[in-house]
Amino acid sequence: MSTQHTPSDDRRTRTESGNEPAWLLVTRREVVSRITDKSFLIGTVLMVAMLAGFIGFTAWQDGKTDSVTLGATPDAVAMATAVKDAAPEVDDSVKITLVDLDDEDAAKAALREDDIDAWLHPADDGWQLTSESSEQDSLTTVVQTVVRQTVLADNAAKVGTSVADLEAGTTVSTDFLRGDAEKASVAQAVGFVFVFLFYLSALIFGMQLASSVIEEKQSRIVEIIAAAIPLRQLLAGKVLGNTALAMIQLLIYLAVGLVGLSFTSYSSYVPALSGPAAWFIGFFLAGFVALACLWAVAGSLASRAEDLQTTSTPLTMLMLVMFFGGISLDGRGQVIASFIPPVSAVVMPKRILAGGVEWWEPLLALGLLAAFAAVTVMVGERLYRRALLQTGGRVSLRQAWSTAE
Known part of the structure; x- marks a missing residue:
């Protein structure tokens, strides 16, 4: 059953001063009681601190340079040097220091002593990057890219062509029917x-x-x-x-x-x-x-x-x-x-x-x-x-x- 609206209802919607609607009084009470509550303030500050901290960490990571040490035995010095020189073009956040090693035993000893982060050497089917116990992700990406480019250029020169001709038509780009892929x-x-x-x-x-x-x-x-x-x-x-x-x-x-x-x-x-x-x-x-x-x-x-x-x-x-x-x-x-x-x-x-x-x-x-x-x-x-x-x-x-x- 619905109630009939009466003039008393209008009077009840106002505060004693007669100028402020009752809903506004309740609204202000809700805002003031919560905005002065310690738990509300602490929660807001913590959330802002977490957000700022995450963004700050992201900015720090973006500007951080990953310094790695790459060891090379005599049979890999030329390739390792190419990797070191081309690294800034592949990933400008990776800085490579090259260490010359006498032989395989010296390379393994340097890895165990943490004198180098990884050792580059030839393998039966190409090249191998050996680390002590965990993969160096940023270094691995750079080495894979540079080695591929270098070997591909050498192979192309042997058959009288160029890398650009070999890679013609191999580019795959991405796009969306709706929206901007970038x-x-x-x-x-x-x-x-x-x-x-x-x-x-x-x-x-x-x-x-x-x-x-x-x-x-x-x-x-x-x-x-x-x-x-x-x-x-x-x-x-x-x-x-x-x-x-x-x-x-x-x-x-x-x-x-x-x-x-x-x-x-x-x-x-x-x-x-x-x-x-x-x-x-x-x-x-x-x-x-x-x-x-x-x-x-x-x-x-x-x-x-x-x-x-x-x-x-x-x-x-x-x-x-x-x-x-x-x-x-x-x-x-x-x-x-x-x-x-x-x-x-x-x-x-x-x-x-x-x-x-x-x-x-x-x-x-x-x-x-x-x-x-x-x-x-x-x-x-x-x-x-x-x-x-x-x-x-x-x-x-x-x-x-x-x-x-």
């Missing part, structure tokens, strides 16, 4: 970050929102609040407050990520990532509002903290579907999912990152997601109001929907 790997990595940030924020803030609803319900404080302001105002304030906090964190993480990326070898991608990041903020906002409202409903259906695991199970499963769908879908499945709310909140930003998306596709997907959020808020508001004041046990969705107000 930035595919970066788009994949950043897309995973988008999906992870959405999942992490929705889970953490959602659980905290549901827990606060249960605490107010279990302590009967909500009955006092309900006498002062309409429950829909309470719900709006809680959802908006947690959304504001999640947005603050998200903007901090994105700012740190983009600024940090500009100090790495991937700095050229920062301008191209700014647009998709802005789209992600829009999709994050619409998707988070919908899920936050559902988390509030999950809290209102429970009467004790122990009930939350049961009432939130469908929502947790939905979030897992969004997470794994966001990181694993590709091809036609990804295109279809990018228009289906709420999965589109994480899938469409990934498609925008990869490129090849028509201008109208993000607008349509965002419009559908916003419509889904609006419907979710309306349905969730009804369930929340009708379940919040029911005590004595867990409330089912059917009970909450059909209960008279």
Whole structure:
């Protein structure tokens, strides 16, 4: 049974000063109580430190020079010298120091004593690079490339041709029907970050929102609040407050990520990532509002903290579907999912990152997601109001929907 709106309802939506809406008061209370909470501040700082540390480590690795020592017996000095001289062209992060060795026994002794990292010598079917107990990955790549080029040039000269003629038509390039192949790997990595940030924020803030609803319900404080302001105002304030906090964190993480990326070898991608990041903020906002409202409903259906695991199970499963769908879908499945709310909140930003998306596709997907959020808020508001004041046990969705107000 619906209730009739009366002038007293309007008065109850204002604070005692008569100028501030009740939902704004609740929103500010949510933001202030959380933003001054030590656990929230410490968690945010730790996340920023981890993000900055990872980017800093990546930048350090990009600028790091791998110094290796290559030993060569007399029968391999010429080839080893060619490897040393050509190494900067193959990999400028590898610096090779050449050590001349008298014979095979001297080479093995140098390996055991760690005087050299690897020993280059001829083998029955070509050349062999021997190390003490583990492969030198960067050195192996350089040696394989240089040896192949050198031997191929010698063989070509013997038959009166050139390496270019021998390799004509052997080049294999990659491309995508949709998107830019050059930035595919970066788009994949950043897309995973988008999906992870959405999942992490929705889970953490959602659980905290549901827990606060249960605490107010279990302590009967909500009955006092309900006498002062309409429950829909309470719900709006809680959802908006947690959304504001999640947005603050998200903007901090994105700012740190983009600024940090500009100090790495991937700095050229920062301008191209700014647009998709802005789209992600829009999709994050619409998707988070919908899920936050559902988390509030999950809290209102429970009467004790122990009930939350049961009432939130469908929502947790939905979030897992969004997470794994966001990181694993590709091809036609990804295109279809990018228009289906709420999965589109994480899938469409990934498609925008990869490129090849028509201008109208993000607008349509965002419009559908916003419509889904609006419907979710309306349905969730009804369930929340009708379940919040029911005590004595867990409330089912059917009970909450059909209960008279």
